[in-house]
Amino acid sequence: MKKTDSMNGGVEFAGSTKTENKIELAAPTVETFVTTDRKIIVVDMDAYFASVEQRDNPDLKGKPVIVCESLGSRGVVSTASYEARKFGVHSAMPLWKARQLCPEGIFLEVRIDVYKIISSQIKNIYLEYTDLVEPVALDEAYLDVTVNKKGISSAIDLAGEIQSRIFFETKLTASAGVSFNMFLAKLASGMHKPSGLTEITKDQVDSLMDNLPIGEFYGVGEVTESKFRNMGVETGADLKKLSFDDLSRLFGKPGRSFYNLVRGIDERVVDPNKLRKSIGKEITLQADTENVEEILDNLATLSTDVEKLLQVEGLYGRTITLKLKYGNFSSITRQQALKEFTDDAVIFFNTAVGLLKKTRAGEWPVRLVGIAVSGFAPLPESEPAVSESPSLSATTNMEVAQITA
Ligand code: TTP
Numbered sequence: 001m002k003k004t005d006s007m008n009g010g011v012e013f014a015g016s017t018k019t020e021n022k023i024e025l026a027a028p029t030v031e032t033f034v035t036t037d038r039k040i041i042v043v044d045m046d047a048y049f050a051s052v053e054q055r056d057n058p059d060l061k062g063k064p065v066i067v068c069e070s071l072g073s074r075g076v077v078s079t080a081s082y083e084a085r086k087f088g089v090h091s092a093m094p095l096w097k098a099r100q101l102c103p104e105g106i107f108l109e110v111r112i113d114v115y116k117i118i119s120s121q122i123k124n125i126y127l128e129y130t131d132l133v134e135p136v137a138l139d140e141a142y143l144d145v146t147v148n149k150k151g152i153s154s155a156i157d158l159a160g161e162i163q164s165r166i167f168f169e170t171k172l173t174a175s176a177g178v179s180f181n182m183f184l185a186k187l188a189s190g191m192h193k194p195s196g197l198t199e200i201t202k203d204q205v206d207s208l209m210d211n212l213p214i215g216e217f218y219g220v221g222e223v224t225e226s227k228f229r230n231m232g233v234e235t236g237a238d239l240k241k242l243s244f245d246d247l248s249r250l251f252g253k254p255g256r257s258f259y260n261l262v263r264g265i266d267e268r269v270v271d272p273n274k275l276r277k278s279i280g281k282e283i284t285l286q287a288d289t290e291n292v293e294e295i296l297d298n299l300a301t302l303s304t305d306v307e308k309l310l311q312v313e314g315l316y317g318r319t320i321t322l323k324l325k326y327g328n329f330s331s332i333t334r335q336q337a338l339k340e341f342t343d344d345a346v347i348f349f350n351t352a353v354g355l356l357k358k359t360r361a362g363e364w365p366v367r368l369v370g371i372a373v374s375g376f377a378p379l380p381e382s383e384p385a386v387s388e389s390p391s392l393s394a395t396t397n398m399e400v401a402q403i404t405a
Pocket residue numbers: 044045046047048049050077078079080091092137138139140193194
């Protein structure tokens with residue numbers, strides 16, 4: 001964290017008066033570092049995939065539309081229109097359950113290519129206002145508009161203008177959140193959906209944070225949430241009672257971030273060049289299989305899909321991860337790093353075939369197969385050619401096993 005860095009920086013100059021001042025300032029009050037003069041906006045589309053389907057087929061307007069990754073027996077809900085949400089249907093729910101909850105639902109398969117085109121249309125609108133745009137998903141982006149191309153001083157006015165532009169150009173609605181850091185802007189964006197426009201100002205932070213359920217703090221996933229709840233920490237008010245040292249000891253770096261977040265501090269900056277960590281695709285098979293040929297067929301398809309995904313983003317990666325989920329729901333990954341950056345499906349496939357030999361495929365029933373690529377280079381030229389041979393060279397071979405419920 002910056003606080004610690006600043007202290008370490010001071011120690012380098014030990015002995016000077018300046019250093020002593022630095023340490024005194026940095027150590028006890030983190031509040032010294034709160035920046036409240038930034039203007040950050042989060043825009044998040046409302047029921048994105050479902051709204052696009054309703055837009056493109058007006059018969060679906062006002063109806064419970066449920067968009068799924070696939071309509072097969074193991075399909076999963078990508079999103080549901082607000083009409084369908086009234087039945088309890090939501091993202092990541094198995095399709096069979098959604099059908100049970102909402103028999104009159106209209107079930108559709110995703111049209112990712114269409115959603116991507118709209119996403120880039122929307123991004124172009126953002127870029128008219130600022131270059132500091134960090135997309136975090138197809139339907140969501142952070143914008144730093146502290147200084148903006150239109151010279152609009154009110155971030156609320158600017159966000160409202162963006163919502164209107166998005167609606168004018170795509171006939172879709174978005175919600176927006178405005179605040180002085182990324183965490184609070186994101187929180188604001190979800191407060192009045194759909195078509196919401198919400199600002200969190202610095203005088204609202206204390207009471208808002210005190211009442212915020214612990215699971216809503218950035219970085220608190222299911223595991224951390226249950227750890228907190230076991231300690232009796234249910235809300236921000238409870239979180240505030242824990243010291244910086246306690247949180248650091250209990251959760252490491254994220255713990256230090258929780259200490260700051262609950263005090264309205266989030267020093268992350270909007271980074272338009274932030275590289276994706278990994279891009280991958282996985283498929284749940286129609287039925288569990290011990291047939292290696294069937295797995296290879298799927299790996300070939302996945303390799304081509306992942307090549308396309310990388311090409312859309314203009315990325316080249318050099319770490320290939322094979323993921324398998326066995327019939328007993330245990331997941332494993334096998335990983336290999338290559339010498340060269342690539343976006344070539346043939347290399348992905350050959351690497352995955354090599355990695356498959358280090359699994360129980362063929363012996364144990366396999367339920368799900370996935371390939372992911374990571375270790376991206378922003379540009380292929382940034383890496384000097386290491387060898388003339390295109391052959392693959394394993395520099396790491398890592399195994400991670402996890403049991404999923
Ligand atoms: P979200 O912004 O989380 O949801 P949403 O836009 O559908 O609805 P909301 O109005 O609450 O923002 O996700 C954006 C899209 O990403 C969503 O339309 C479908 C896709 N998605 C999945 O495919 N799987 C998921 O588990 C989630 C959460 C989203």
